[in-house]
Amino acid sequence: MTDTTAPRRTRHRDALAALALAQFICSFAGSNMNVMINDISEDLDTTVQGVQVAITVFLLVMAALMVPGGKVTDRYGRKRCFIAGLAVYAVGALLSAAAPGLGVLILGNSILEGVGTALLIPPVYILTTLLHRDAVSRARAFGVVMALGGLGAAAGPLIGGLITTAISWRAAFVFQALVIAVIIWLSRGMADPLPPDPTRSLDVTGTVLSAVGLVLVVTGILAADDSLWLMLGLLAAGALVLALFFRSVRAKEASGREPLLSLSLFRNRTSDIGLVTQNIQWLILMGTSFTVAAYLQVVRHYDAIRTGVVFTAATLGLLLTSLSAKRLASRHSPRTLVMAGFAVSVAGIVLLVAMAAAFSTAWAFVPGLVLIGLGLGAMLTPSVTVVQSSFPEEQQGEISGLSRCVSNLGSSFGTAVAGTILVSGLTKGAYATAMITLAVIGVGGLAAAARLPRGSRPGEPGAGGTA
Template identity: 30%
Template sequence: MNRWRGNPWAVLVTLSLGFFLTLLDLTAVNVAIPSMIETMGASLDEVLWVINVYILVLAALLIAFGRLGDVFGPRAMFVAGTAVFTAASVLCALSGDPAQLIAARAVQGLGAAALAPQTMTIIIGTFPPARRGTALGVWGAVAGVATIAGPTLGGLLVSSAGWRWIFVVNVPIGLLVLVLALLLVPDLRHGARRRVDVLGVVFAAAALACLTFALTEGQRYEWNATIWCLLGAGVLLLAVFLVQQRKRQHVDPLLPFVLFRDRGFAVMSFVSATVQVGMIGLFLPVMIYLQSVLRFSAVEAGLVMAPAMVVSAVLSPVAGRLADRLGGKYVLMTGLALFAAGMAWLAAAAGVGREWWEFQPALLVVGVGIGGLFGPMVTVAMYRVEPAMAGAASGVLNSIRQIGTVIGSAAVGAVLQNRLAVSLREEAATRAAALPETVRDRFTAAFEHAARSGTDIGTGQSGAAVPLPPGTPASVVHDVQQAAASVFGQGVVDAMRPTLALPVAVIAVGAVSCLLVRRRATDQVREPADAGTSAAG
């Protein structure tokens, strides 16, 4: 096994498995919500916290752990993060009530925040610049594979064995990653001894925690005073953090401002956030549509998306190689353009009563576009980053991506809810005209109430409960039920189209912003990035 130690491709496989773990749990838990509510007696709010606390901790601590990887060594932090994540998965599976599960998920987020930024750091320190794009393309392909595996594997496990198994499955993978990391991954050090900016860690974590919580929970709490206070506190803490970091720029800062002097890194930080808005904008409304309107199961809905994600996973390393040869700017712009075009096509193809295969042409365009994003994006961002700064750069880039996820979720959810309320009212008014006069007011009032209080968009729902007076003829009950299902189905379709327009526009802005990146000369490969890196035991 010693001959494999430090082998770049063996290291890449190990890192990709660890990265896969963190992304798998980000998506798999969503399909387990109904099962958790039923088996634990949890409320919807509690189960949503099972999802959100993971994102909250992950986003709040990525920058801090990226920098800690520079201080203590990326392999040490990767191993520690994997161990914490695996142990927390066991605690999640053994949780007896929602509070225990939420606490265990917070610990999982801690482990994910520790290991995720180290993957990029170690790749940069292991691969020479000429092959770095290919390696980062493979690393980016893991996102596509995790997107497939999350809903599909989660649905299979929940259906066959119960929700606890979506956490149990992490344990053997985590243990394998631990063994491989200790045997194969070199201990990359950069010579200079660094100090931990504890105060910076506290300010950054507190600012990101406040902002993430407010953006994630704002819609549910109707943007009340508490949410706005948290937003204000987050902005204030962020300002304090930046002032504090400015004073520490020559004394091991947590956030080195020099990173943003490189136009490629600065632009790619913005683009990474737009990509995450696009990913959320794709999966949130489309998965709701597939399950609520077309009545697909969670597994079936995941399989509808699977071909596109397979295409993205296959093409991602190819895009990484093209980025190595041609520069990532135009490869990335092409990927973003195809991603946006495919989503626009998908919005046009949506309708009530569609078959799964009708979406595949648009989804395959989406898959090709996504396949051209992650490798080139990271290659451009990290091209001029010195290995000693790689942990900080990785933490910043991943933090901005997660903030993009939170902002995208809040924005897309708000647009979807607003458009759904409007479309339900309009459809209910139209369909009510065909019903007996005695039930018309009840019918429209039911959807008015649903629009105000929040529509149930789970599988098998009609969007509203229509209370009918005792003695209503069976034929009228049937007509009302049919009309309600039609209102809901068409309402979701009508709401999904403008909702998808938001991420399409954001991705288009990201594509245009790539024009700001200077095109590098492809025959000038910068070798000094690897200078000074040593691999020990």
């Protein structure tokens, strides 16, 4: 009698490896450019602010298109969109590697890689949920995916620094394309648990309004160092467009049509709080990454490899707690883990600022970065599982897109807010101001986490209350 269990396990393992690697490379892309600031600006004859804009636009494109990406996933199938997203991403990576100027780099990295990520990330979370039916295996799978995602963001500066110093910053984009090729190969036996639904419609009006609104808000933040009135005008315009978006959603729901985003997703109290904590976690991670990397290179004149080595401290801290996600989840509630994560991260930021002011050596950054990594690693997985487990399978496409949108919006906010403070005056004072701003936001995240239900585990009764 033929044993079909082993091949099935192998396909399952390959599928999880592909999904986790996809999350890794997308997170890596958001942070590895931080250590290339000097190299890119000199090679492409641009400025630190030009590189900051490229990084922020990449994160913003992901955020703006993540919810539509989830809708497209439902319509055309999860695996099909996953592969299509990988292909678009690879083209963007290769175009970035050959970029003759900042404009082409933004087209390849910020636009094409951003669009590819928006197509492939929703399937990562939907497939992880659907391929792992029981709570234990699902928690383990999300732990792997989130660990690789956090590792990509935290290790991006180190890997990017090594490649930039040994070869060129352009080789870092070739590396991304090679990883995409590996992911496609691992995905060859992946099965889509649910058939595509061609009857699902895409809310084009909602897509345009939401994307324009988010772009205006983030652009307003980036304009802060140029003109206060321009910043306020862009922020007000963004708020107005987003208000029109939600008005459009209500009108479509009232008429029985399918909007881009159902307002019912915001009526789950636990999920709402989980989304807030996700946003702030990635804001802290990407804001810290850009601010510290820019400060080390521009103010202290570190090269790419030395900057990347400093960030190894955050990588190790994040790895330690991320890979312990399953054990931590079995002993502590999501509320406890997320609150502890924010408390440790804020303490790390305060220590980072204090020691950088007191000492001139690179070692002064290590203790603070270790604490930030430990804190973020402890809470990334609980926040995601709280949100995903608060909704039934038929809503996984929508909530996955919203979840990734919120996280990537946090990343773009982090780079925009902290980076704008820093590039407005690259001094020790600007650095401390940027980091203290992140710490204050982290305290807000701690306050939000305190409102999560006590003692409940994802998927247990009480994990998803209605507001």
